[in-house]
Amino acid sequence: MKAISKSQIKRDALVKATICLVNNNGFHATPMSKIAKMANVSPATIYLYFKNKQDLANQVYMEVKAEFSSFAFKDYDPGMSVEEGFQKIWMNIATFKLREVDHALFLSQCDNTPMIDEESRQQGLKHLEPLVELWERGKKEGILKPLSPFVLYAFTIYPITFLMNIENGGLCKVDEQALEKAYVAAWDSIKL
Amino acid sequence: MKAISKSQIKRDALVKATICLVNNNGFHATPMSKIAKMANVSPATIYLYFKNKQDLANQVYMEVKAEFSSFAFKDYDPGMSVEEGFQKIWMNIATFKLREVDHALFLSQCDNTPMIDEESRQQGLKHLEPLVELWERGKKEGILKPLSPFVLYAFTIYPITFLMNIENGGLCKVDEQALEKAYVAAWDSIKL
Amino acid sequence: MKAISKSQIKRDALVKATICLVNNNGFHATPMSKIAKMANVSPATIYLYFKNKQDLANQVYMEVKAEFSSFAFKDYDPGMSVEEGFQKIWMNIATFKLREVDHALFLSQCDNTPMIDEESRQQGLKHLEPLVELWERGKKEGILKPLSPFVLYAFTIYPITFLMNIENGGLCKVDEQALEKAYVAAWDSIKL
Amino acid sequence: MKAISKSQIKRDALVKATICLVNNNGFHATPMSKIAKMANVSPATIYLYFKNKQDLANQVYMEVKAEFSSFAFKDYDPGMSVEEGFQKIWMNIATFKLREVDHALFLSQCDNTPMIDEESRQQGLKHLEPLVELWERGKKEGILKPLSPFVLYAFTIYPITFLMNIENGGLCKVDEQALEKAYVAAWDSIKL
DNA sequence: GATGAATGAGTTTTCATTCAT
DNA sequence: TATGAATGAAAACTCATTCAT
Structure with a gap:
């Protein structure tokens, strides 16, 4: 029924990775590249879903x-x-x-x-x-x-x-x- | 009576600047250069009093x-x-x-x-x-x-x-x- | 026939620049920034190909x-x-x-x-x-x-x-x- | 007979320290401060005997x-x-x-x-x-x-x-x- | 002569962000 | 939409050298 789009899956992975990494290292010690890696995504892809790092934090x-x-x-x-x-x-x-x-x-x-x-x-x-x-x-x-x-x-x-x-x-x-x-x-x- | 050395004054200024800036921006978003500037000191001077940024945080x-x-x-x-x-x-x-x-x-x-x-x-x-x-x-x-x-x-x-x-x-x-x-x-x- | 990738070209340029500059100035007197400049590349780019300066030296x-x-x-x-x-x-x-x-x-x-x-x-x-x-x-x-x-x-x-x-x-x-x-x-x- | 001046002793210590440290780390990886420390002398003192680091190397x-x-x-x-x-x-x-x-x-x-x-x-x-x-x-x-x-x-x-x-x-x-x-x-x- | 404190200029390295594909 | 490669800007840190004492 509920078809979860590929986009949604990627976004979810990014949110999850952000939570995990920020919990362990703090926001400023968490590079975008690591978030991307943990979400199995290119760094550039993050910017398709979020305007910038601050926006990512706010949305999460x-x-x-x-x-x-x-x-x-x-x-x-x-x-x-x-x-x-x-x-x-x-x-x-x-x-x-x-x-x-x-x-x-x-x-x-x-x-x-x-x-x-x-x-x-x-x-x-x-x-x-x-x-x-x-x-x-x-x-x-x-x-x-x-x-x-x-x-x-x-x-x-x-x-x-x-x-x-x-x-x-x-x-x-x-x-x-x-x-x-x-x-x-x-x-x-x-x-x- | 108590002669406070020039060194002590500088160290105090660094400690104070650290507290102020970390409060406002967080530890990782506070560069050493800003701490130095607020304490009216060269960035290199910080390293006369503290081994590195972590040590500065710990001591403060x-x-x-x-x-x-x-x-x-x-x-x-x-x-x-x-x-x-x-x-x-x-x-x-x-x-x-x-x-x-x-x-x-x-x-x-x-x-x-x-x-x-x-x-x-x-x-x-x-x-x-x-x-x-x-x-x-x-x-x-x-x-x-x-x-x-x-x-x-x-x-x-x-x-x-x-x-x-x-x-x-x-x-x-x-x-x-x-x-x-x-x-x-x-x-x-x-x-x- | 053999298509040499753009990456390979850049890496080669870095290796060549390293050899040239180290020969003329010695390893420790050769800053990464100069190697980058001679290879027509940003300093940050070096770190895409080599883990750090020591690794660059070892690989070359x-x-x-x-x-x-x-x-x-x-x-x-x-x-x-x-x-x-x-x-x-x-x-x-x-x-x-x-x-x-x-x-x-x-x-x-x-x-x-x-x-x-x-x-x-x-x-x-x-x-x-x-x-x-x-x-x-x-x-x-x-x-x-x-x-x-x-x-x-x-x-x-x-x-x-x-x-x-x-x-x-x-x-x-x-x-x-x-x-x-x-x-x-x-x-x-x-x-x- | 031969009264070795205090100056000479200091200079000798500096020369010796330079040789030792350069042998172990290379010239450019040897800071003046370490040479001074090994010679039990202030960094500033080096400049009483040698014009600069290059001059120190040349003289030694x-x-x-x-x-x-x-x-x-x-x-x-x-x-x-x-x-x-x-x-x-x-x-x-x-x-x-x-x-x-x-x-x-x-x-x-x-x-x-x-x-x-x-x-x-x-x-x-x-x-x-x-x-x-x-x-x-x-x-x-x-x-x-x-x-x-x-x-x-x-x-x-x-x-x-x-x-x-x-x-x-x-x-x-x-x-x-x-x-x-x-x-x-x-x-x-x-x-x- | 001798020095401890201070620093400007420079070093290696990182990273948020962009862009050609 | 998705990306790998690239980078400018800035971070932490070092060091040859100077200067007030």
């Missing part, structure tokens, strides 16, 4: 971020209770970060270094809108502390990135049980 | 990390109660990160990208030893949740970095009051 | 040495008498050194300075095997003095290099007749 | 060459018979090259690469005048073949350099007996 960022967001709100329903909804989203994000390590690491690199255009970065922020709305409701309902979304994010979602980095460095292993305990910490930090 | 990292640690434990006394001690350290770190933005941003870059030698990074980790010990005591005394130091760090210290980044991006301002509220979130997340 | 050495060897044993037949065979080889080598001055000078540089990898140098030594075998036979047959191949080489082949250098410096001219006389000196020095 | 060359020449004609007396005189000189030179390896190697480098000014090189050639005169006499007396001094040199003196290089590379050992046999080869090559 946007795509991975979109994938992340859609994952984050899987099975989430705005009709859920605040706690239930938050737990669902938190667990989704944690699962993504701990299981889709490559993509999560890439996002972490993008969010912590000046490799992405400010514009694209702003776009990326919008993706968490539903979570922000949930938080607003929680505050109105007197369930959550009256904290700005930035602070709420800092103490609940951002820590997962640290755990991912640590696990990826081999310093610890985050299993099901550890995840449950981490969730409690996250919830305790923001619940009233 | 170690120095800033040491500064950070000494700041983190200012006025801290292992004889304090767990909560009192934790608050002291947390506030120190937050103050450092929100006031000494340049240095904190630099550490954040170092900790989130592969720009520092693994060896130097390991050295840097040792600096938080007293905090880890405090946590161990807290767990024994039944005051803290039985979480690994990694998780405790992720939910109390790591979030501050996010707030710093956000504030630095101009998206929000963290004042005294916001800091107090953030501290509560940190403490709530780990206290039993 | 190996090629010229191979050319030298094949020239040295042209029309030589192991079935010849010792004297006949020796004369043939000696004359070949002399002709090469006095006529293919550029290539011979280059080999002389390589053999007298630490510019070539030890490995490549060892490879180069193997090329004279047939001459060494001829000498062994000559000693067994009681025609040659019982000297080690090193000494035999020193007094018969090595002197040609000196004549080449002198002629190249414009201090003398070695014509057909002078060559014959030189050959006699060479043969007299090792024959019993 | 001239001095070593002079030492070589004086060694070559030790105990030689123009009144000796041609053969006796030649043997004396040949043995002197061989002894120098095989025993004063450092200095001989240095001369070999100078004579085989473009590191010395043409002018200094010309100066160096003059040192062998007495040997050339001996040869002229030998030719007149019908003892030597009617060959130009260049050819005579090529087949008698120049080979010693090869043996020195080989011995220095550890490929063979030239003992007293081997030297005698080598001398015979040298003499046979030029005697009538």
